[in-house]
Every structure is written in structure tokens, then in C-alpha cells.
Amino acid sequence: xxxxxxxxxxxxxxxxxxxxxxxxxxxxxxxxxxxxxxxxxxxxxxxxxxxxxxxxxxxxxxxxxxxxxxxxxxxxxxxxxxxxxxxxxxxxxxxxxxxxxxxxxxxxxxxxxxxxxxxxxxxxxxxxxxxxxxxxxxxxxxxxxxxxxxxxxxxxxxxxxxxxxxxxxxxxxxxxxxxxxxxxxxxxxxxxxxxxxxxxxxxxxxxxxxxxxxxxxxxxxxxxxxxxxxxxxxxxxxxxxxxxxxxxxxxxxxxxxxxxxxxxxxxxxxxxxxxxxxxxxxxxxxxxxxxxxxxxxxxxxxxxxxxxxxxxxxxxxxxxxxxxxxxxxxxxxxxxxxxxxxxxxxxxxxxxxxxxxxxxxxxxxxxxxxxxxxxxxxxxxxxxxxxxxxxxxxxxxxxxxxxxxxxxxxxxxxxxxxxxxxxxxxxxxxxxxxxxxxxxxxxxxxxxxxxxxxxxxxxxx
Amino acid sequence: xxxxxxxxxxxxxxxxxxxxxxxxxxxxxxxxxxxxxxxxxxxxxxxxxxxxxxxxxxxxxxxxxxxxxxxxxxxxxxxxxxxxxxxxxxxxxxxxxxxxxxxxxxxxxxxxxxxxxxxxxxxxxxxxxxxxxxxxxxxxxxxxxxxxxxxxxxxxxxxxxxxxxxxxxxxxxxxxxxxxxxxxxxxxxxxxxxxxxxxxxxxxxxxxxxxxxxxxxxxxxxxxxxxxxxxxxxxxxxxxxxxxxxxxxxxxxxxxxxxxxxxxxxxxxxxxxxxxxxxxxxxxxxxxxxxxxxx
Numbered sequence: 049x050x051x052x053x054x055x056x057x058x059x060x061x062x063x064x065x066x067x068x069x070x071x072x073x074x075x076x077x078x079x080x081x082x083x084x085x086x087x088x089x090x091x092x093x094x095x096x097x098x099x100x101x102x103x104x105x106x107x108x109x110x111x112x113x114x115x116x117x118x119x120x121x122x123x124x125x126x127x128x129x130x131x132x133x134x135x136x137x138x139x140x141x142x143x144x145x146x147x148x149x150x151x152x153x154x155x156x157x158x159x160x161x162x163x164x165x166x167x168x169x170x171x172x173x174x175x176x177x178x179x180x181x182x183x184x185x186x187x188x189x190x191x192x193x194x195x196x197x198x199x200x201x202x203x204x205x206x207x208x209x210x211x212x213x214x215x216x217x218x219x220x221x222x223x224x225x226x227x228x229x230x231x232x233x234x235x236x237x238x239x240x241x242x243x244x245x246x247x248x249x250x251x252x253x254x255x256x257x258x259x260x261x262x263x264x265x266x267x268x269x270x271x272x273x274x275x276x277x278x279x280x281x282x283x284x285x286x287x288x289x290x291x292x293x294x295x296x297x298x299x300x301x302x303x304x305x306x307x308x309x310x311x312x313x314x315x316x317x318x319x320x321x322x323x324x325x326x327x328x329x330x331x332x333x334x335x336x337x338x339x340x341x342x343x344x345x346x347x348x349x350x351x352x353x354x355x356x357x358x359x360x361x362x363x364x365x366x367x368x369x370x371x372x373x374x375x376x377x378x379x380x381x382x383x384x385x386x387x388x389x390x391x392x393x394x395x396x397x398x399x400x401x402x403x404x405x406x407x408x409x410x411x412x413x414x415x416x417x418x419x420x421x422x423x424x425x426x427x428x429x430x431x432x433x434x435x436x437x438x439x440x441x442x443x444x445x446x447x448x449x450x451x452x453x454x455x456x457x458x459x460x461x462x463x464x465x466x467x468x469x470x471x472x473x474x475x476x477x478x479x480x481x482x483x484x485x486x487x488x489x490x491x492x493x494x495x496x497x498x499x500x501x502x503x504x505x506x507x508x509x
Numbered sequence: 510x511x512x513x514x515x516x517x518x519x520x521x522x523x524x525x526x527x528x529x530x531x532x533x534x535x536x537x538x539x540x541x542x543x544x545x546x547x548x549x550x551x552x553x554x555x556x557x558x559x560x561x562x563x564x565x566x567x568x569x570x571x572x573x574x575x576x577x578x579x580x581x582x583x584x585x586x587x588x589x590x591x592x593x594x595x596x597x598x599x600x601x602x603x604x605x606x607x608x609x610x611x612x613x614x615x616x617x618x619x620x621x622x623x624x625x626x627x628x629x630x631x632x633x634x635x636x637x638x639x640x641x642x643x644x645x646x647x648x649x650x651x652x653x654x655x656x657x658x659x660x661x662x663x664x665x666x667x668x669x670x671x672x673x674x675x676x677x678x679x680x681x682x683x684x685x686x687x688x689x690x691x692x693x694x695x696x697x698x699x700x701x702x703x704x705x706x707x708x709x710x711x712x713x714x715x716x717x718x719x720x721x722x723x724x725x726x727x728x729x730x731x732x733x734x735x736x737x738x739x740x741x742x743x744x745x746x747x748x749x750x751x752x753x754x755x756x757x758x759x760x761x762x763x764x765x766x767x768x769x770x771x772x773x774x775x776x777x778x779x780x781x782x783x784x785x786x787x788x789x790x791x792x793x794x795x796x797x798x799x800x801x802x803x804x
Binding site for chain 1: 636659
């Protein structure tokens with residue numbers, strides 16, 4: 049055998065096999081989609097579930113576990129005894145579900161949450177998720193006279209809406225704020241400030257007492273970004289938020305954003321951030337805060353549940369609102385729903401998937417979840433009458449005080465690359481490596497280049 | 510007889526060849542194809558976009574940061590690791606065998622036993638600015654002024670990560686080089702000694718030239734490690750990949766583009782670019798060795 053011939057033959061074979069093999073990844077086509085199983089609609093069965101159609105539920109098994117999802121499945125089973133339910137609780141939902149979406153045989157319900165989740169904007173642009181308007185218009189499972197839509201907290205429907213179509217329903221309600229220990233503040237006679245000058249004055253006092261006024265989860269600059277953007281929204285109002293999300297030219301030069309960035313640059317400049325914070329992970333920074341090394345920490349309402357095992361007894365953590373006002377009152381909160389449930393458009397039993405969500409978003413299911421998970425569910429009034437822990441109680445009070453003044457930026461779910469650019473810039477700002485003007489300029493540049501990028505699907509609000 | 514031989518050869522080779530084509534050649538082929546599409550990673554279809562993905566790479570600042578950092582790592586990591594490994598190997602082996610050499614060798618080799626993720630987590634603790642071993646050590650010896658936020662300062666973060674890469678890979682090469690040094694005939698060292706050569710001259714004149722092939726292989730392997738760096742950066746650094754892109758590596762940009770941004774086609778283009786970079790580096794490193802041999 050002549051070696052050079054064989055090598056050439058092998059290369060030729062390989063070259064020939066390229067087009068054949070490359071078909072593998074993208075071989076499935078839309079026409080292979082199975083006919084959706086559906087039954088007759090009635091008052092008892094508003095979504096037309098076929099009683100014996102099997103139901104496959106995939107849930108992210110993270111901090112909240114998946115018992116709440118299993119409980120909702122049990123209710124579904126009671127209503128449709130002949131349906132066979134397949135439950136999977138996974139840590140890496142995205143990795144496990146990606147091949148199934150590609151192959152066109154996704155489950156009937158997916159809780160697309162956790163670090164490995166699939167990018168929802170990508171799923172939408174690939175038409176992989178069904179519209180949930182029928183579910184929102186359906187009567188609520190255990191609140192007579194109300195539709196599902198009417199039972200949800202403000203912003204929940206909007207958070208799952210992409211280009212006019214609601215494709216995801218988020219089960220938990222997250223509120224962002226600044227956390228402190230009620231016990232520590234009572235001991236030292238400090239009062240939570242209601243304006244930014246009062247915050248700076250208190251920080252000065254805290255610093256003199258030997259405690260660092262603020263710390264933040266420096267490894268993930270997103271955390272310090274949240275109160276900054278909350279402050280900007282309170283000063284500039286919803287128009288500011290919309291300009292940012294709609295990628296408007298000059299959006300990042302709006303006075304509200306500049307003022308908020310200046311405030312946080314000042315916080316850093318006066319040495320009110322605990323030294324070393326910039327390199328700490330969320331667990332390290334939050335542990336330092338729990339050890340009373342710092343007085344304030346910015347975080348979302350999951351903080352109490354996350355810190356459960358390391359919080360000293362009697363610490364009594366409380367979430368305060370970002371002390372700023374302007375176009376919105378000081379009680380306004382940045383709130384968004386998360387734990388995102390979708391019904392894949394190519395699922396076999398989409399009616400069953402929606403019915404499952406109707407049960408999951410019932411008042412009874414949400415109440416159980418709130419008690420077990422120390423987290424506010426997206427269903428309004430689910431925590432009424434419950435005895436809540438100090439953190440969750442403060443979150444509920446903040447939501448009630450805010451009333452309709454709950455707002456949320458959408459860029460993080462719409463344009464993940466822009467979110468990274470903003471986080472990076474804010475990390476540099478609070479470490480005093482760039483000025484406020486540079487901060488605005490570089491984020492605006494990222495926003496503009498995203499606006500020009502024709503490969504990214506744009507949304508407006 | 511001849512027929513029987515062909516049948517035997519075919520029977521032996523075809524299954525292996527089929528496995529190779531399915532599991533090695535086809536993923537490459539698919540990757541090259543996907544890098545020319547806009548595949549999102551979740552859709553069942555992808556559109557051909559030609560070289561668009563590759564032309565975007567040139568203006569992607571984060572990708573360029575990553576390329577710059579990988580280039581720095583490519584220059585520093587193999588050189589530093591090999592220099593350190595050669596030094597340690599010649600201390601524990603060869604002409605000047607010292608007491609406890611084997612014990613040292615095990616100590617040097619120890620990092621190889623740990624998974625890279627564990628190493629990253631441990632060093633993350635060491636670099637912690639407030640409670641970390643490094644700053645605590647500096648303060649203990651009166652150098653508190655030198656204490657830093659190692660992973661959060663753009664000018665230090667990449668060096669801090671590279672130090673961990675060197676630390677984690679040096680042990681393997683100590684063992685490799687020691688074995689090679691032990692393979693050198695003792696007479697050569699003795700002759701050199703008799704001629705009055707000192708330690709450094711022996712190393713330069715005898716040990717290093719006879720270790721050349723090992724060093725060359727080490728260069729190729731370490732170069733490929735330097736082109737990666739993903740695990741350490743992902744686990745240890747701010748962002749990750751920060752602060753502000755200071756520790757971004759191509760592997761991380763690729764991962765984020767694919768799994769966070771849902772742009773698999775574009776991410777595959779980065780992978781293909783990385784593949785050619787690694788290929789070019791390997792060929793150059795091996796060629797360089799060969800041309801020196803001929804000279």
C-alpha cells in the first residue's frame with residue numbers, strides 16, 4: 049500500500065463525508081412536529097386538556113427544590129387520574145433541554161431557570177415557545193371570578209412578554225433593595241435613611257463606629273448595579289427605563305442615570321465600600337455582612353433564603369428601599385418575576401402544560417411555596433395572613449407600600465451582551481477606575497452597537 | 510493468501526476508522542459547517558451566513574481582549590513553567606542528587622492530583638483580599654503595604670491566574686524532566702566535572718541539549734494549556750473574565766456567546782479560530798525544533 053495514496057483517499061473520504069454529516073445538527077424540520085393532543089373545552093376544562101394525555105414536566109431543582117412542582121402535579125393527577133405524569137427535577141435545565149428543543153420533542157412544561165438556563169430571547173426568536181394568552185384569559189384555578197392574569201402581581205405578565213406575546217410565566221417575585229440587620233441598627237440607634245444625603249450622613253456615622261458602611265458581591269458587579277439602576281429609575285421615572293430598554297440614542301446620558309452613577313461613585317470615593325469587596329464572591333460578601341463587618345448590602349429578595357444556614361440568630365435581616373425619589377416616590381421598588389415557566393411550542397401536550405401552570409399558579413400552591421421557600425410568589429395575596437420571617441415580611445411590606453410603583457428594566461433578558469457591558473462598566477466605576485462620564489459613554493457605545501446589530505432581535509416597550 | 514490479508518486488514522481497520530470518522534472527524538466537520546451559520550443552539554434550523562461570523566470577530570472587543578490575554582499567556586506560561594520545572598528537576602535529579610529528592614518530587618507533583626476546579630476554588634481563597642492566605646502572609650512579614658485585591662485589579666488579575674496555571678502544571682514537568690535527566694549517562698557529567706565545569710556549565714552544556722526533545726514537547730502541551738485557561742478564569746475571576754475583560758480568554762468568550770447569548774454559530778466560529786491558532790502554534794513549535802536539529 050502506498051502511504052501517500054491512502055492518506056489522499058482518507059482525506060477525500062473525509063471531505064465527502066462533511067456535507068453528509070453536517071446535516072446531523074440541523075436535521076429536524078418543522079413539518080415533523082407532532083399533532084398537539086387536545087380535548088374539548090368546558091367550564092371545568094377551559095384549556096381543553098385531553099384527560100388521558102401524558103404530561104412531562106421539567107423543573108429546575110435549585111434553592112427552592114422541586115417539591116412545590118410535585119405538589120402541583122399531584123393536583124393535576126387528581127383532576128386527570130388517567131394522565132401519566134413524568135417529572136424531572138434538574139440542575140442544568142439548559143444543557144438537558146437544548147438537544148430536545150433542537151430535535152423538536154421538548155417536554156410539555158419547562159422551568160427554564162438556573163445558571164444553565166436557555167436564553168429566553170433566543171428561544172423566542174427561534175419560535176420554540178407557545179403564546180400563553182389563552183392561559184392568562186382562563187379562569188383562575190381557585191379564585192372564582194378572576195382570570196389567571198388578574199391574580200398575578202404587577203409586572204409578572206410583562207416580564208414574560210416578548211414582542212407583544214406572553215411566552216413565559218414567572219413563579220417567584222423578586223424585589224431588589226438594600227439589606228441591613230434590624231438588630232444591629234436598633235443596638236446602635238441607626239435609622240434606615242429615606243434619602244441619599246441621609247444615607248451618606250449615616251454612612252459617615254457607621255464608618256466612625258468601625259463598621260464598613262457598605263459591602264457588595266464584587267465578583268459579580270451586577271449586584272451593585274441593581275441599586276444604581278433603581279435609583280436612576282426613581283429619579284428619571286419610567287421614561288428613563290424605557291429609553292434604556294429601547295436602546296435609544298443618548299439613553300445613558302439621561303440626568304437620572306448620571307446622577308445615580310455619581311452617587312455610587314461618591315459612595316466609593318468616600319471609602320464607604322468595605323475594602324476588598326471588589327474581589328469577594330456573593331457568599332463571601334454576604335457572610336461578611338452577616339458577621340456585622342458591613343452594615344448594608346444590595347441584593348434581591350432571595351437573600352434571606354440563601355443566607356439561611358449562616359445567619360446568626362437574632363440578626364433580623366430587613367430589606368430597605370433604595371433611598372431616592374424624583375419621578376417615582378421613594379417607596380417605589382425594582383421588582384421582577386423569575387423562575388420562568390414556559391410551554392414549548394413543539395410540545396405534544398401544550399394544553400396540559402398550560403393547565404399545569406394554571407394549577408401551579410393557584411393561590412393554594414403559591415401559599416405553600418411562600419411558606420416553604422421564604423420567597424414571595426408571583427401570585428398576589430399569596431402571603432396574606434401568613435406569619436412571615438423578618439426578611440420575607442419586609443419584602444412583602446415593600447411590595448404593598450410600592451403599590452403600582454413597581455418597575456423593572458428588561459435589557460437583562462432581552463440583550464444579555466448589553467447587561468455584561470453595563471456590569472463591567474459599573475464594576476470599574478465603583479472601583480474608581482473610570483469617571484461617571486466614561487461610564488455613560490462606554491455603556492452608550494455598547495447600546496448603540498447593539499442597536500445597529502442586525503442579527504439581534506429587538507424588542508420595544 | 511493476498512485476499513485473506515486484505516480482508517484481515519479491512520476487518521481490523523474499518524471499525525476503528527468508522528469510529529474515528531463518527532466521533533472525531535464528524536464533530537470537526539460539523540463545527541466548520543456551523544461556524545458559517547447563524548445557528549442559535551435551540552432552533553432546529555440554521556441559515557448559512559458565509560464568512561460573516563469570522564468578519565465579526567475582528568470588531569468584537571471582548572474577543573480581542575480574549576485573544577490578547579491568550580497571547581500573553583502563550584508567551585509567559587510555557588516559558589515560566591518550563592524554566593521552573595527545569596530548575597526543580599535538576600535540583601532533585603541528575604549529578605547532584607540531594608537527600609529527599611523523591612519526597613520533593615511528590616510534593617511538586619501533588620497539584621496534578623487535584624482537579625482544576627478544586628485548584629481554582631482553593632486559590633480563590635488564597636487570593637481573597639481580606640481573609641486570604643497571601644495577604645495574611647504579606648501582613649505577617651510586615652509587607653502589609655503589598656497586600657492587594659489580586660483578582661480584582663486589572664493589572665494583577667491575569668498574572669494571578671497565570672501563576673496558578675504554572676503552579677498546577679509545573680509538577681508534571683518536574684517528573685518528566687527528572688526522568689529524562691536520570692536517563693543521561695553519568696559518564697558525561699563525570700567527564701564534565703573532571704574538565705572543571707561548574708553546575709551552570711553542566712546544565713547548559715549537557716543537561717539542556719540532551720533534554721531538548723522533552724522541552725519541545727512540553728512547549729507544545731503548555732502552549733495548548735495557555736490557549737485554554739477557561740476553568741480557572743471561570744471559577745476564580747471577577748465577572749468572570751474581569752475585571753473589565755482583564756482575564757477574558759477565548760474559551761470563556763466562546764462559552765458565554767454560545768450558552769448565555771444563544772449564538773452557537775458565532776461561538777463555533779470562535780472555536781474554529783482557536784483551533785487554527787492551536788494548530789499553527791503546534792506546527793511552529795515542532796518546526797522550530799526540527800530546523801534547529803538540522804542546523
